[in-house]
Amino acid sequence: MFTDVGPKKTSSQQLIKEANMRRIFALICINEGISRAGIAASTGLSPTTVSTLADGLISSGLVIETGAGELATSGRKPIMLEVNPGGGAIIAADLQKNGYYLGIFNLKCQSLDEVFIPLKDYEALGSSIVENTAILLEKCGYGVDRLLGICVGAPGIIDRKKGRVVSSTIIPLETSNLFYEKLKKAFPDVTVEIMNESGLCAYAESQYGAIGRHTDNLLYIDIHAGIGAGIIINGSIYEGSGELAGEFGHISIDLNGPVCKCGSRGCLEILASIPALVANIESETDFLKEHPETRTEDEKLRIIAMEYIGKKRYSGQIDKTAEYIAYGINNAINLINPGAVVIGGKITAMGSGFLKKVVEVQRRIGLDRNRRTKIIMSEFEGNPVTAGGARYIFNKIF
């Protein structure tokens, strides 16, 4: 996007120009409405340079002039520059058990639309995304040439270099599934990334979250059937040396605890996942007697949450889960000392009572100095996977 500006130049000069262009564009992104003069003052670049580069951004369609801005004192009114929302579109997918969400975002990373596409056969994932990307683009008035990137968020272990889901307990995606290649082939000039969903949630929190925005290092804990984590280090998604970081569910907090399928004992996943919580409640309370009908886990969770929030029922089991999670979080804080820990996933159905218990336990067992880390529940509006994915693509390009 930034490389087709002007004729061939010597590499280093081109580099400078591109870097300055990025700086200017970033400023325009952050400040909704800023003048050329404002950019010059803020960057230290000369007004001349800013004018030249801004004109380049305008002619490439990324930026538009939005008329005269207000000025406190006298003088010529500034011409305000803003990101051109229609200048480009980003597509983000969120793979689920029986299909996927597909969202379209404008250049301001605002969600324009999001649909759920049911999938019977995951073999067809690639071609399905290709089709529905075209549909969404058309629906929102974008030509295919305006597509900037596609991000696919998936549960499980990702091999980003090969663009594959290596293993996942949730979606039936074989290692051999070539949906990444299909996307690259259909949209050759476009950035395509496969990312772990927890990482994208973490990224969404770190970019948009009221708390997350203010820290460089953040841990997002995703509690559902499994327990995963997304880690933000120095503002970027951290994936570890083998793209395996964030296996929060297999942190052990009880080496004498129950045996986990991973070979260890007392893992959080076996103690504090949603299935573990439901199983505890079923075996220790009258839940099954009161609700004898066969139900899905989601339905059970809904009932449990309702009765917990309304009548404080099952608080023994839920508090216990909170304690386990607090031990896990405290271990993570001791190791990586993030500025914030965000709890997300289905467990958020339990509401603030659950969070309160987690915080209470962590404050009790944590070192004094580690109590500064904020522990909150995700309050993200919309789908954090697609929002994080779109933002990730955006920041990768610009």
Add this chain to the structure above:
Amino acid sequence: MFTDVGPKKTSSQQLIKEANMRRIFALICINEGISRAGIAASTGLSPTTVSTLADGLISSGLVIETGAGELATSGRKPIMLEVNPGGGAIIAADLQKNGYYLGIFNLKCQSLDEVFIPLKDYEALGSSIVENTAILLEKCGYGVDRLLGICVGAPGIIDRKKGRVVSSTIIPLETSNLFYEKLKKAFPDVTVEIMNESGLCAYAESQYGAIGRHTDNLLYIDIHAGIGAGIIINGSIYEGSGELAGEFGHISIDLNGPVCKCGSRGCLEILASIPALVANIESETDFLKEHPETRTEDEKLRIIAMEYIGKKRYSGQIDKTAEYIAYGINNAINLINPGAVVIGGKITAMGSGFLKKVVEVQRRIGLDRNRRTKIIMSEFEGNPVTAGGARYIFNKIF
């Protein structure tokens, strides 16, 4: 060091020049003996530019020509460029209980000398370092103007911005101790950094270690009276949002375990530190009967290690310690998935038998895919704190 090259220039061009100079210098550092032509081929810069910048490096004393190099085919022999070891000196301190080590390193980060300075009164730390820095510089033939930086490695919690040791159980350094200010005042043009010792050990392993060199993410576990950790993420020392990362000792692996002074239960520090190991052996074996004389912990550890390595005694307690550490390491691997975990500190006295047990347990309890992380014992020759500190300063400057 790089800023006084030539007259005033426009900012962006100056930036490019400096960046290219750094690139060239880095290449000369890595390749012992490289020609201007070789640099041009390797960087993609033009021969002319390389010549100009190399001349700048030579005239600033950082680089020297070391005569003609060998050439396979015919043609003019290249003039080899190398780092000028005498071009600068770096001083690194390693604070201990009763004094500190002070090492001097040349521009190739090679250790020239290292001395132990006993200290009765820690109030005098700053002036003592100033004095002994001058002595070491003179001893090695450096003028004071050749000093590039000083790194002080300290146990405990560091506030790097203020240059203070915030809390340490090992050395009696009050928060009010102004040794950082003293150093800055005595050597105003010089980079001065206070760093956590575990972080510096980790850095030394990641820069020089046979295994550590090959991974971007590394965990160094320092087991002595406490258990700390140094974390390398993307090749840099990671300190967390509050400079508190690496509190490995307070990771809990048994929420029903013994109460720790931190308020939690089953922390590694209370289960697997050197004092814990010695206490276990004293209470569960005949150690005290056989060695009734009062001894220091270090002496006890020496005896235990000797008998463990020679006669496999105390292997019950030592294996248990290894198991605890393995659980801690496995938790860390699950969370941050480093390429390597290096075990250091006094526990290394136990030799390869201890390491073997740690690896065995981690391999048993770890996820298949997490068994790829290498777990090794530190085999660093010399003092990793000063070596890591010197290297840290070097990489910060260049």
Add this chain to the structure above:
DNA sequence: TTAATTTCTCCAGTGGCTTTATTAATTGTA
């Protein structure tokens, strides 16, 4: 209408990099 002020643009100049050409040094061969 004029002065003052602020925004934006045009023009000449600076400096770091590149390309092309030249000089320097070495090997191989007649």
Add this chain to the structure above:
DNA sequence: TACAATTAATAAAGCCACTGGAGAAATTAA
């Protein structure tokens, strides 16, 4: 020994992104 071939390093000329100052454009206040 002379000379071509080859590689390394330097010199000269030109390119281009940025800067600073002059000036045009637009707006407010007097």
